[in-house]
Amino acid sequence: MSGTTAPFARSDARRIAEAFLPPHPFGNRFDYYYVRGKVGSDPLYPGVLAALRGCDAPLLDLGCGLGLLAHALRHDAHPLDYVGVDNDPAKIARARRAAEKRGFEGVRFEVMDLARGLPAHRGSVAILDVLQYLDSDAQRALLANAAAMLTPGARLVIRSAIDDDSGRARTSRTTDRMAQWIGWMQFRPRSWPTLDRLRAPLEAAGLQVESAPLYGNTPFNNWLIVAQRG
Ligand SMILES: C[S@@+](CC[C@H](N)C(=O)[O-])C[C@H]1O[C@@H](n2cnc3c(N)ncnc32)[C@H](O)[C@@H]1O
Known part of the structure; x- marks a missing residue:
């Protein structure tokens, strides 16, 4: 795993x-500019693609937001089946x-609250920039349940802001509150x-768990954690 x-x-x-442009020329372009800025500045998606390389198990994306990981996968000609779930119906x-x-x-995309339950799934799991929205008990339960979904060769890929004493961690906390x-x-x-x-x-x-920073040129304390069966 590389932090660079x-x-x-x-x-x-x-x-x-x-793909996020409005149907009409004068429609709302917020998502278009957000996606353009996010995908062009954050190493998240190339980091996740690298972690999933060589793995063709179906992927469940927990807290998928606008489903950018699906676009990154297809852009990379990655054909694996993808299901994204999120509790924000407007984003879905x-x-x-x-x-x-x-x-x-x-x-496929579904509306679902991760604090209440998870869909049935066997394969790989992604949890990207979501854990901080759950309390620590719900995080522990989610991680244990996601681990149980992994089939041989499948990966659990997590990105999360990590809580430590760094200025980066403070920036992550402040930005999440502002969002x-x-x-x-x-x-x-x-x-x-x-x-x-x-x-x-x-x-x-x-x-088996590997972890490394994945923040590129952003000011946040984001780490990539990749886990799989030994
Ligand atoms: C920072 S966004 C990350 C989106 C996506 N994973 C990505 O990296 O592009 C966090 C997402 O988690 C979702 N979320 C927060 N709490 C959730 C919950 N309890 N159940 C499902 N989704 C949740 C939010 O709606 C939001 O779309």
Whole structure:
């Protein structure tokens, strides 16, 4: 695992963002500019693609937001089946629209609250920038349940802001709170995991766990954690 993964090239970010253009020329372009900026600046998606390389198990994306991971996978010609779930119905509606616009096959989205339950799934699991919206008990339960979904060769890929004493961790906490104040996130952040708290339930489930920073040129304390059966 590398902490120096680069984001998508600007031209690739623009191409992915075009799926989020409004149907009318004067429609709301917020998602388009958000996606273009996010995909072109954050090494998240190339980092996750690298972690999933060589693995063709179906992927469950927990807290999928606009479903950008599905766009990154298809952009990378990764054909695996994808299901994204999120508790924000408006984001799921926009995720469905953009995936339909692209004509993606094997991509599905559902509204679901991770604090209440999980869909039945066997394969790989992604949990990207979501854990802080659950309290620590719900995080532990989610990680144990996600670990139990892994089939041989499948991966559990997590990105999370890690709670430590760094200035980066403070920036992550402040930005997550602001995302709710400005209305981008419907729910308030509850708990940022430490690296040990994140690894413990995975190791207890018998998984091999690797972790490395994945923040690129962003100011946040984001780490990538990849777990699989030994
Ligand atoms: C920072 S966004 C990350 C989106 C996506 N994983 C990505 O990286 O592009 C966090 C997402 O988690 C979702 N979320 C927060 N709490 C949730 C819950 N209890 N159940 C399902 N989704 C949740 C939010 O609606 C939001 O879309």
